Amino acid sequence: xxSQLTLRFPKKLxxxxxxxxTTENTSVNALAERLMESSLQGSxxxxxxxxxxxxxxxxxxxxxxxxxxxxxxxxxAPSRDTLQFMVELAHQAYRRGQGQLVxxxxxxxxxxxxxxxxxxxxxxxxxxxxPYLKGxxxxxxxxxxxESERFMAGLAPAVTQDYAEHLLRPLAxxxxxxxxxxxxxxxAIFTRSRLKxxxxxxxxxxxWSFSDLRRFTDQVRPVVPAARETLQAGTLRFEIRxxxxxxxxxxxxxxxxxxxxxxxxxxxxxxxxxxxxxxxLLRTLSVYHQDPAVLTQxxxxxxxxxxxxxxxxxxxxxxxDALRVYLQExxxxxxxxxxxxxxxxxxxxxxxxxxxxLYGDL
Numbered sequence: 473x474x475s476q477l478t479l480r481f482p483k484k485l486x487x488x489x490x491x492x493x494t495t496e497n498t499s500v501n502a503l504a505e506r507l508m509e510s511s512l513q514g515s516x517x518x519x520x521x522x523x524x525x526x527x528x529x530x531x532x533x534x535x536x537x538x539x540x541x542x543x544x545x546x547x548x549a550p551s552r553d554t555l556q557f558m559v560e561l562a563h564q565a566y567r568r569g570q571g572q573l574v575x576x577x578x579x580x581x582x583x584x585x586x587x588x589x590x591x592x593x594x595x596x597x598x599x600x601x602x603p604y605l606k607g608x609x610x611x612x613x614x615x616x617x618x619e620s621e622r623f624m625a626g627l628a629p630a631v632t633q634d635y636a637e638h639l640l641r642p643l644a645x646x647x648x649x650x651x652x653x654x655x656x657x658x659x660a661i662f663t664r665s666r667l668k669x670x671x672x673x674x675x676x677x678x679x680w681s682f683s684d685l686r687r688f689t690d691q692v693r694p695v696v697p698a699a700r701e702t703l704q705a706g707t708l709r710f711e712i713r714x715x716x717x718x719x720x721x722x723x724x725x726x727x728x729x730x731x732x733x734x735x736x737x738x739x740x741x742x743x744x745x746x747x748x749x750x751x752x753l754l755r756t757l758s759v760y761h762q763d764p765a766v767l768t769q770x771x772x773x774x775x776x777x778x779x780x781x782x783x784x785x786x787x788x789x790x791x792x793d794a795l796r797v798y799l800q801e802x803x804x805x806x807x808x809x810x811x812x813x814x815x816x817x818x819x820x821x822x823x824x825x826x827x828x829x830l831y832g833d834l
Contacts, residue, residue, distance in 0.1 A: 489503060489504060520551060520553040520554070521553035521556060521557065524553060524554065524557040525557065528557075528561070528678060529678060529680070529684075531554075531557060532561075532674055532675065532678055533688060535550075535554070535558070535671065535674065536671070536675075536688075536692070536829065537692060538550070539664065539667055539668050539671055540668065540671065540694070540829045541692060541694065549658075549659060550662070550667065552650040552651055552658065555650060555658070555662050555667075556646070556650060558667065558670060558671075558674055559582070559585075559640070559643050559644050559670075560644050561673065561674040561677040561678070562582060562640060562644070562670055562673040562674065562677070563637060563640045563641070563643075563644035564677040565633075565673040565674070565676040565677040565832070565834060566633045566634075566636045566637035566640060566673075566834070567633075567637050568676065568677060568679065569633065569774055570632075570633065570634055570774070571632060571633070571634070571772065571773050571774050572632065572633050572752055572755070572773045572774050572834055573630055573631065573632060573633075573752075573755050573756050573759055573771065573773060573834075574631055574632070574633050574636045574755065574834045575755055575758075575833065575834060576627075576629065576630075576631065576759075577669070578669055578670065578672070578673065578833075578834075579631060579636050579639070580624070580627075581666050581669045581670060582639075582640055582643060582670060583623075583624065583627075583639060584624075584666075585643060585661055585662065585666065586639075586640075586642055586643045586648075587616075587620035587623075587624070588660075588661045589643070589648040589653075589661060590605070590616055590620065590648070591616065591617055591620070592653060592657055592661075593648065594616050594617070598649075598652060600614075600616070601642075601647055602614060604642065604647060605642060605647070608638065608639065608641060608642055609623050609639070610623070611623065628766070629759060629762060629763045629766050630759045630763070630766045630767065630771075633834055636834075668829075671829055672828040672829055672832050672833040672834075673832070673833075673834065674832075675828075675829065675830065675831065675832030675833075676831075676832030676833060676834060677832070678832070679832070685729075685830065685831070686729055689727075689729050689730065689830065690727070690729070693727050694730065694826060694829075694830065695716075695717050695826070696714070696716035696717060696730035696823050696826035696827060696830075697714075697716050697717055697819050697822055697823050697826075698714055698715060698716040698717060698718050698823070699712070699714040699716070699819045699820040699822075699823040700712065700713055700714065701814050701815075701820055703807060703810050703811060703814070705799055705803050705804070705806065705807040706799055706800065706803045707738055707739055708736060708737070708738050708797055708799065709735075709736070709737045709738075710734065710735075710736055710807070710811070711734070711735040711736075711737070712732065712733075712734055712750070712820070713732070713733045713734075713735070714730070714731070714732050714733075714820070714823045714824075714827070715728050715729075715730060715731045715732075715733075716728065716730045716823055716826070730823075730826060730827060730830060731746075731747075732746065732747050732750055732824075732827055733745070733746065734746070734749060734750045734753075736792070736795065736797070738797065743792075743795045745792055745793070747827060747831045748775055748831075749775045749776065749792050749793060751828070751831070751833050751834075752773055752774060752775050752776045752834075753775075753776050753792065753811075754811065754812070754815055754824075755833075755834065756771055756773060756776050756778070757807070757808040757811055757812060758808075758812050759771075760778075760805075760808050761805075761808040761809055761811075761812045762812075764805065768780065770788075770789075775792060775793055776790075776791065776792055777789075777790075777791040778790045778791065778804075780801065781801070785800070786800075786801055787799060787800055787801070788800070788801055788803075788804040790804065
């Protein structure tokens, strides 16, 4: 499909295009199109970053194949431009929407990268933007290693995406020159396990439509195991259904796109939810399960909200989108414990990790 775009070029450049088109016996439009395509698709070291940001979805598809599926085919480790592209996407993920609690393990990976880059700068006599880093992390001194350790030790167990975005600014804004580091240091900081942990943020930032995601999964056919969990909380039933590869499936069988459905049912209702609501619910209840004191008054996120002791009988109100249900405080704590425990072990954990890399997660 063709579309029209009016561009202005210097007269000398237009004359050069006309002369070359005449020499090659082609039209000016065809020549300009060919030159622009070859330039945008170029892979020279200085142009790689521009190529990645010009077509970020294709770049993410390639990263999925390399990092998640392991289809490296002998290719070199991700370049510095690719690493910068990934951390910028992670920063964009935290900026998309507001109010959600983030995965603390994923945020800590990004902060570990940040402070290890800072440590390398200090150890190798590189300039450090002290005022900027002190402002971001609330540091008071310039013993950077001690300040970094103090910050990580004091990091709250519950962090919203707004604050996570703030903390990731130094890494995303090129406060650390990756080209100044030798290959050995880059490999030690940006390990494959860390990049895999960060990758769900890249998918979350791109926010693919269902049709785009379906086309991609039909191409790469990721193996996500099917799983099913059922939790009971008072009169409420929480059923998690993950469609994927069954244990007894054989190669060549019909491929079913991995998807998650969360069904919440009570005595007089059944409400279905998808990945967006479930992933936020799991992150929120993970924080509550690990440290209930942090969320003693409840929490109001994007799709998920809960409030403690909202009735005379001290019930907890839990909301997903428009649904509001009420649980006794002990029942709510048991729901959080059961959900987190089951989602951290076994086939369900493996399936959820596969879904995070497809649908994205904070």
